[in-house]
Amino acid sequence: MKHLNSKDFQFYAIILVFALAVGLITGNMNKGSQGTAAAPAAAPAETVTADTSAGVKTAKVAETGTGVQIVKAEDYAETFPLQYTSYMQNDENSEVVEYTEQNPYIKTLYEGYGFAISYGSARGHTYVITDLSATGRPHKLANCYTCKTSSFTAEVLNEGDSAYAMAFDDFTGKIEDAFGCFHCHANGVGDGSITVTHPYLTNAVAGDFESIDAANLSCGQCHSEYYFDPATKATTFAYVGLANMTPDLMLEYENKLVDGEGNMFADWVDEDTGVRKLKVQHPEFETFLNEGSPHGGPNAVMSFTCADCHMPQKTAEDGTQYTSHYWVSPLSDQNLLDNTCAKCHKDLAGEVAAIQKETTDRENQLGEALAQLDTDLAAAIAEGKIEGQDLEDIRMLFRNAQWFWDFVYVENSEGVHNMQLTAHCLDKAEEYINQANAMLK
Numbered sequence: 001m002k003h004l005n006s007k008d009f010q011f012y013a014i015i016l017v018f019a020l021a022v023g024l025i026t027g028n029m030n031k032g033s034q035g036t037a038a039a040p041a042a043a044p045a046e047t048v049t050a051d052t053s054a055g056v057k058t059a060k061v062a063e064t065g066t067g068v069q070i071v072k073a074e075d076y077a078e079t080f081p082l083q084y085t086s087y088m089q090n091d092e093n094s095e096v097v098e099y100t101e102q103n104p105y106i107k108t109l110y111e112g113y114g115f116a117i118s119y120g121s122a123r124g125h126t127y128v129i130t131d132l133s134a135t136g137r138p139h140k141l142a143n144c145y146t147c148k149t150s151s152f153t154a155e156v157l158n159e160g161d162s163a164y165a166m167a168f169d170d171f172t173g174k175i176e177d178a179f180g181c182f183h184c185h186a187n188g189v190g191d192g193s194i195t196v197t198h199p200y201l202t203n204a205v206a207g208d209f210e211s212i213d214a215a216n217l218s219c220g221q222c223h224s225e226y227y228f229d230p231a232t233k234a235t236t237f238a239y240v241g242l243a244n245m246t247p248d249l250m251l252e253y254e255n256k257l258v259d260g261e262g263n264m265f266a267d268w269v270d271e272d273t274g275v276r277k278l279k280v281q282h283p284e285f286e287t288f289l290n291e292g293s294p295h296g297g298p299n300a301v302m303s304f305t306c307a308d309c310h311m312p313q314k315t316a317e318d319g320t321q322y323t324s325h326y327w328v329s330p331l332s333d334q335n336l337l338d339n340t341c342a343k344c345h346k347d348l349a350g351e352v353a354a355i356q357k358e359t360t361d362r363e364n365q366l367g368e369a370l371a372q373l374d375t376d377l378a379a380a381i382a383e384g385k386i387e388g389q390d391l392e393d394i395r396m397l398f399r400n401a402q403w404f405w406d407f408v409y410v411e412n413s414e415g416v417h418n419m420q421l422t423a424h425c426l427d428k429a430e431e432y433i434n435q436a437n438a439m440l441k
């Protein structure tokens, strides 16, 4: 909690007193299993409005077109041994779940797209290049490297958007550094200050840049929803300004995009049903910073950054304090749980497990329902039972339903970053599925 200043502590004290008063600590915190009820068990707004501007560290923005050279991660092994060693520890986070096997309905929902062939769960940062090469998914353009190697980040800073449209294989030989320190610190690792090196994020948050903590921005460079611009192939976000960052407005934005042939933008088109589909990608940044998130939203109970929970402070043998660069679950850091979280969460692991179970169950139920809709719609089309405007309307309902479902499916916290938003997305998906089913009857 090293970001907290005295103002935060005052606020913290108020929250604690209040929490005691409403009995939060005496058991209500375990309401994880009611995740869909959503509204954070907080207080009247005037009591719990976090002063989110307090203690916000501002990030720098990397310069472009300047002949950027990168200092490789391994070159810091001697100067910053603690951070480097913890960074190398990411190798230990090696387990992968193959989603196409775990959830067979995935093959139907992503049919015709790479993720139906191979869709491994995320693991440690040091695996990014291995995992990218190992997927059975085809890669055409170098834009796939956006979140995988700082060599590509430097290429974009030097060459601008044209780098995104390079052939994938033409860039492969230029990789010198995989998941580098450069992504978050540029070459200014020394003081640990953060530099945003991925320009599309700076463009997307626009005027809100300074209100977002540097640590949140550092992760938002990759743990966010993006699309490849149909004309330039550049990695781009579907919003400008935080007010436009909701799943609803982002969908509206992507629904208005048009591709080179004048069609509504799609990541791919499902062959059996003609649905023009969108693939959502790991929207942790958008989920965590949106309204409803107890520790990240505009009315957060108490603000933490991604780093507060995923990069806890550690003490080396000689007593030196440093920030862990082993990015894992906060539940794996007993020190953090005992010293920072236990004041309000008596059983965080239990709460997290309950929310994740509820989220996953509903996600699977709706995933199956979408797959069934795919089968029914394909049959109805084949039999000539549905056509014209009705068909177009159902396709649109399907596209929207899958978007909202995917916004939760691919968000790596499985509901815990923002239970309210998770419930909202799953409700919307269900609503669209029901409407489509009603039309098919």
Ligand code: HEC
Pocket: 012, 015, 016, 028, 029, 031, 032, 038, 039, 040, 041, 042, 294, 295, 301, 302, 304, 308, 309, 330, 336, 337, 340, 341, 342, 343, 344, 345, 348, 351, 352, 355, 416, 417
């Ligand atoms: C000042 C009290 C307070 C502190 C300290 C605190 N939390 Fe929370 N946290 C809350 C409240 C209140 C909620 C909302 C609970 C609800 O809606 O049921 C919440 C919700 C959460 C959630 C969403 C899921 C859930 O369990 O309800 C997570 C995850 C979470 N906190 C993690 C943490 C972590 C990790 C820490 C320590 C780094 C921490 N919290 C520290 C008060 C606190």
Ligand code: HEC
Pocket: 073, 076, 080, 083, 084, 087, 179, 180, 181, 182, 183, 184, 185, 189, 190, 191, 192, 193, 194, 214, 215, 218, 219, 305, 307, 308, 311, 321, 322, 323, 324, 325
């Ligand atoms: C994904 C982003 C990210 C990457 C990649 C990254 N860091 Fe950091 N680093 C941070 C954040 C965030 C902090 C500061 C935490 C805070 O202030 O909340 C930090 C802090 C530091 C500090 C300041 C001292 C400390 O421990 O707090 C040093 C030194 C540092 N990092 C070195 C490195 C090195 C060396 C690498 C590569 C091996 C690296 N970082 C890669 C995000 C990153």
Ligand code: HEC
Pocket: 093, 121, 122, 123, 124, 125, 127, 128, 129, 131, 132, 146, 147, 148, 149, 183, 184, 215, 218, 219, 220, 221, 222, 223, 306, 307, 310, 311, 327, 328, 329, 412
């Ligand atoms: C340059 C892009 C990039 C940045 C910046 C980045 N990540 Fe990641 N992160 C990834 C990718 C890609 C993966 C998945 C790697 C794989 O599976 O091969 C990942 C995986 C993870 C995982 C492991 C997930 C799992 O299921 O085991 C955690 C935790 C994580 N990131 C947290 C963070 C946090 C916190 C930050 C900011 C301090 C951050 N990341 C910044 C790209 C990034």
Ligand code: HEC
Pocket: 216, 219, 220, 223, 284, 285, 286, 288, 289, 295, 296, 304, 305, 306, 307, 308, 309, 310, 328, 329, 330, 331, 352, 412, 413, 416, 417
């Ligand atoms: C209040 C604490 C908290 C904050 C702040 C927070 N997270 Fe998380 N995050 C969690 C918890 C709890 C989980 C679930 C961990 C588990 O399943 O063990 C999680 C899961 C994840 C995962 C999946 C990790 C895994 O091992 O499966 C990623 C990736 C991630 N968070 C990234 C982020 C990013 C990026 C941010 C900032 C935009 C962020 N988190 C902010 C608490 C937090």
